[in-house]
Amino acid sequence: MRTASINRKTHETDIAVEVNLDGSGTFDVSTGIGFLDHMIEQFSRHSLIDVTCRINGDLHVDQHHTTEDSAIAIGQAIAQALGDKAGIGRYGQAYSPMDETLARVALDISGRPYFVWKAEFTQEKLGELDTELVEHWFHSISQAVGITLHIELLYGTNNHHICEGIFKGFARAMRSAVERDPRKGGAIPSTKGQLGG
Numbered sequence: 001m002r003t004a005s006i007n008r009k010t011h012e013t014d015i016a017v018e019v020n021l022d023g024s025g026t027f028d029v030s031t032g033i034g035f036l037d038h039m040i041e042q043f044s045r046h047s048l049i050d051v052t053c054r055i056n057g058d059l060h061v062d063q064h065h066t067t068e069d070s071a072i073a074i075g076q077a078i079a080q081a082l083g084d085k086a087g088i089g090r091y092g093q094a095y096s097p098m099d100e101t102l103a104r105v106a107l108d109i110s111g112r113p114y115f116v117w118k119a120e121f122t123q124e125k126l127g128e129l130d131t132e133l134v135e136h137w138f139h140s141i142s143q144a145v146g147i148t149l150h151i152e153l154l155y156g157t158n159n160h161h162i163c164e165g166i167f168k169g170f171a172r173a174m175r176s177a178v179e180r181d182p183r184k185g186g187a188i189p190s191t192k193g194q195l196g197g
Helices: 034-047 064-082 132-145 159-178
Strands: 003-009 013-020 027-030 050-057 091-098 101-108 114-118 148-155
Touching: 003 064, 013 064, 027 034, 034 050, 034 064, 034 132, 034 159, 050 064, 064 132, 091 159, 101 159, 114 132, 132 148, 132 159, 148 159
Parallel strands: 027 050, 114 148
Antiparallel strands: 003 013, 013 050, 091 101, 101 148
16 A cells, blocks of 8 residues: 655644545545635545645634645655655546536646646635635645646636636546556656656
8 A cells, every 4th residue: 555644843834644545535634724624625535545634733824834734745645655656657637527617637747846827716715715825735735746737727607616626636637647557567657767857
């Protein structure tokens, strides 16, 4: 089983994260931000990556540190669980419809983080979550895992649907990318013989 645990404590957040890349999409998430919990739960369920994420953050300041650090810690755990990435699919892509909304996510677990975001929200908050932090969450996880990540909202009007559609698309793309491909015979999916660098 490809599993990893991260414990990360700073003056801003105290985080414990566990992931299982070969899981069934079970989750135990508590960040102190209800809508962020909901989105990480969606990621877990639709990627089939089991995620435990418990955070005690400085929410009396604002939500930035908690949101950013949740992505960093989950990303670090995924990177650790991937190891040398031998045998993985590496690439993933998904069109993610949610009612009137359609999002497109494409990614490459290349070891070379790069992030493209083409989406906007028309309200400042979803529940208690500042919508400007959604883009930052994806930027942070792409850096922590080492993902080339492209996210594009093709169309949509409901902000909840936009955010959830993007998270579900990311989840489904990640599922394809982290799963082992038996035809690769455990080879690292690169002609260089390594990913990253």
